[in-house]
Amino acid sequence: MYTYNKFGSRNSSSSNSNSTKSSTLQSVQSNHRIEKSSGKNTTQVELDYCNNYVHSGIPSTKYIRNVSNPVEGYPKLAKLHQLKRQQIKKHALKPYGYRVSTDRIVPTLNKWIEVYGLKFDVIMIGALIENQFILPILNSIPIYKLCSKPGFLFIWSTTQKIQELTKLLNNDNFNKKFRRSEELIFLPIDRNSPYYPGDYGSGDLESLPLFERQQWHCWMCITGTVRRSTDNHLIHCNVDTDLQIETPTSKKNANAVPEAIYRVAENFSNSNRRLHLIPSKLGYDTPIKLRPGWVIMGPDVLINNFDPVTYNEELYSKSMIKYKQTGTGGQASGGYNNVTTQFLVPQTTEIEDLRPKSPTIPAK
Amino acid sequence: MYTLDKFKKFVSFLLEYDTSLVLSPINGELWVVKALFVEHYRDEKTTIPYLETMSDFLDFLQQFNGISGNSLKFSHDLHNFDFQLPNLNFPKLVWINIGGLLLLQHRFEGGSPFPKLSTNKPKQDLFELLERPKINMKQLYSHEILLERNFGIQPGLLDALIRRPTARTVLSKQRAQVKTKKIPFFTVCNDSNHNHILASVGLNKKEYGQYGDNSFDKQTIPESIVHQRIANSKGMLSEEIYKCSFEKIHFLPIINNHTDLNLGDCSYLDTCHKMKTCRYLHYFTLNPNSKPKGGSEPEEYSEYTIGDCFSESFREILAPQWINCDIRYLPFSILGKFAAIISDPAWDIHMSLPYGTCKDDELLSLPMSELQDEGIIMLWVTGRSIEIGRRALLKWGYRISDEMIWVKLNQLKRTIVTGRTGHWLNHSKEHLLVGLKGNPIWLNRKIDTDVVVSGTRETSRKPDEFYDIVERLVGVHSRKLEIFGRDHNTRPGWLTIGNQLQGVSLCEPEVKRKYESYIQSTNKSN
């Protein structure tokens, strides 16, 4: 009895040469790529970007034709994006920065929660850098108190860190209160991009990646109940896609987080309180640009202008306020009288007409 | 009451002495301040008669504070202070608002209450105000300085060394280039002018409508006819456009009577089922009709590298093999060991089944560990199953080494952004988890990237590029298995198993023999 090895047994290879079915390498590779396209009497040539990459080294993302304008060809969607952007801008609080050393982040957040009763609806954590102290921070921040319900988390990760993060999201702090809902990917346009991830591995062969790495992962988690069919004052679904590609225009102004992902968060959640936590230092190459409507917190934030009291005042003046009776039990968010205050970006009828909706109307 | 003139003198006195009045040795003692003030103007022979007593001086100070916006701060209030009583706690001057005094002096000299901003000064960029990176400042200590001083290693060198591809990577890339047959690659013409002109001469002329307009689908016209029409109209076209028509891919807008150009592109494009009535814009793909240069055959090579098959150069690739079976019951031991596995399970997304059998659980309990001693597995996952997939790989004894994505392109080579393709956000990509088992030194790492861009085909059909990628990674002669494959997945060099295949086809004698004896044993037991 012989064992199989990865090439098969000797016996099988000898029989193979007699087999009439066998084909040569050349014919195999040349045949399978030409696809008969359905209903046409012509053969269509499919572009093989992987094959082209092997021979030219040009990454396939270079050939995607709607990178600079993802909604090209869809005037309705383009209009929706434009209107949403205007509306968000109109109601955005001024850009706030809060400079705080990594070890002071958790105490500061605790103070914000306990003294000022601050909560945020959208919380982004991390940036596009390899070694950020996301795990220890995530482990110790009172995220369920800091995040309103419903609320949305966006957590950045490299491919290497995904498994540790997975473990963490299943621990008690998250306690499965946060459901992993979408896995966003951000792709740098090429190797020269400031966002191009380095794939060091940790030196040993076992952790070496099998493929050249190009992606950044950003997890979107949801807490609380939102329904895409009825909660259109809270969320707008299907406005953006789960894949964002770097636009090659503004290379010099690399930001800690690409604008595209901020926009995905803003377009999705119609709530007005947004926090971005960047727990570690980023260095001079990736400055943190403040963004209207966001409080950005971290050791490398350049402008330090956040004050919880002013923030609250501005929040009331810029948002549409909605009081919502929360369910029984009175636990968590609502406060003593079980009423939650929602700070929303009001929506216009034009936006409502244009936005993609749940199945009542057939999709187009 | 004191005249302004008197306060003027006091202001210049205060500005002259500045903060020294509150510092040692004066320490803001008011009697010293009074004495100093009187002394200061003694030379001018203008004795200061109005400050006879200490009480006068306190009065003077209070009035002064009244007009200077409380520019002077005292240790306690001057109002309620009875200086007649013996008191150790006499008020002291503790702080002087120099800025306030300067403003006051400015007004005494006839200045306007609000300083004018000079208007010609250009506005400063906010970033100018921020501290600049200290590029020119030498740090006293850093790892880089230490390395440079003690070991002569230039800054950035280590980083460059770490980032530099290893010789092995460079060589395997070169080898992959030699061994991979180059497939003709065309670029897409982005000149909308070209596309419109070619469409009007090749597609949308009135006389082309063969059987009346709407019953006839322009999408189905053979490309050769369109090229022929373009060639016939050569005289009307510029040399540039004509030449471009057989060098690049063009997407010609199809204009029918019912097409409404204001609506934009159809979300489904060439896969639209209602092409004859759909008012959105569709396109005809006009591929170049010239043979591209460089589609060469791979070179003949004869070399041996670690991990290769000994007969690499002349060995033929096994014919496609497949077994139609219920994967849950097929004993994996009859299949042997594989270098690579691909699996695209039909994930059961609806977890809340009332009965106990859950497809996810069944998938997790497959005896996958029997199929590989070392090698890679690629598992397609969607949405919720990403998490289950990660768990499954770990359970089967793999480490998750990479997470690949397939960026889905439509007919126009754009990402798919419309059509509610996902629950919260639209989905423009799919995920593929890559698991690694053992320590296979024979893998050709880093030849491809973890992002694969490819067009969509029938629902749930994955790009064939992944087969090529696996073959470059593990070698064409390594045994490869696909689980849950369908007829279109069968491929030379691969064994495909699944319940939607047509019958059984095996050519490896050992697999064949074991499979036959397994079938016989199941027949007997029935």
Ligand SMILES: [Zn+2]
């Ligand atoms: Zn052209």
Ligand SMILES: [Zn+2]
């Ligand atoms: Zn259509």
